[in-house]
Amino acid sequence: MAKRKKIALVGAGNIGGELASIAARKELGDVVLLDIPDKVGVAKGKALDICQALALENIDANILGTSDYADIAGAEVVIVTAGVPRKPGMSRDDLLTINLKIIRSVAAGIKANAPDAFVIVISNPVDAMVDAMQKATGFPASRVFGMAGVLDAARFQHFLALELNVSPKEISALVLGNHGDLMVPTVSYCTVNGIPVTQLIAADKLDAIVERTKAGGGEIVGLMGTSAYVAPASAGIAMAASILLDQKRLLPCVAKCNGEYGINDLYIGVPVVVGAGGVEKIVEVTLNDNEKKLMAASADKVREQIEASARL
Ligand SMILES: NC(=O)c1ccc[n+]([C@@H]2O[C@H](COP(=O)([O-])OP(=O)(O)OC[C@H]3O[C@@H](n4cnc5c(N)ncnc54)[C@H](O)[C@@H]3O)[C@@H](O)[C@H]2O)c1
Secondary structure, rough: OOOOOOOEEEOOOOHHHHHHHHHOOOOOOEEEOOOOOHHEEEEHHHHHHHHHHHHHHOOOOEEEEEOHHHHOOOOOOEEEEEOOOOOOOHHHHHHHHHHHHHHHHHHHHHHHHHHOOEEEOOOHHHHHHHHHHHHHHOOOOOHHEOOOOOOOHHHHHHHHHHHHOOOOOOOOEEEEEEEOOOOOOOOOHHHEOOOOOHHOHHHHHHHHHHHHHHHHHHHHHHOOOOOOOHHHHHHHHHHHHHHHHOOOEEEEEEEEOOHHHEEEEEEEEEEEEEEEEEEEEEEEOEEEEEEHHHHHHHHHHHHHHHHHHHOO
């Protein structure tokens, strides 16, 4: 009998709790929900609450709330949401200084206790945080990557579905670049059951949808006073499941480019085949001139963040 897999979640806040709930409900494995000692009650409480729901729903998964890194030993996948989220009026960049310190300390805990794990970083600004995680753990880039494009594409998909009044299932959308105002929703690769979206939506409407997608996170921060957490957790689980079940999904992820898209030695959102080997392949697609320009600007932005991180 195959042993149950183990998924460790570092950060038991809004996204962490939601991740635990989805991972368990999908029976991906047992879950460890870790937070700082001051918040261990929250981690333990969420673990109990979800486990009691699982009992009602006839689902087999254990969830452990803890602040002890020894408990993440043996985890195949670690998803990191530790850090602070945005408040209204803040940009993701404003989180850099505080979250960088947190990510470096989390990296030490992962390196010491789950040295063979795949690490998916969600904390913002995610492109720079993934870079910091990889540098601090020293893990190969195939095992350390970030979540952004899956969420941004889902937002794009949802807004397109609303406009067209069709099921979002029919819509395939791709968002590349950094996770911020300079992200690159690639309209040229956006289709509705194979039909280019440009044939279905007028250019001005499409532009408005692209802009709403770019500001999609901020729209929710403005409404709720804190970051989105349901869709971000779904996106994180899609990536984790693709590793754990070797699904080989093609997902936009924050992965380290080494020449792809003319970008060298830099983490940025690109299409990735995600499987049991983690980042198994970065897929290069042809971009039009405008998309190339946007991708280069996006890469400059990430480089800036990483240079700022190096000074901290
Ligand atoms: N990549 C994306 O697409 C995306 C989307 C939404 C939110 N985010 C980011 O994800 C992060 C988490 O968001 P949230 O809404 O869950 O925030 P939250 O405040 O609800 O939860 C964060 C948790 O991290 C914990 N934490 C802080 N320092 C820690 C440490 N050293 N070790 C372990 N845990 C620690 C906090 O105690 C808190 O419980 C934020 O940085 C947010 O900006 C990213």
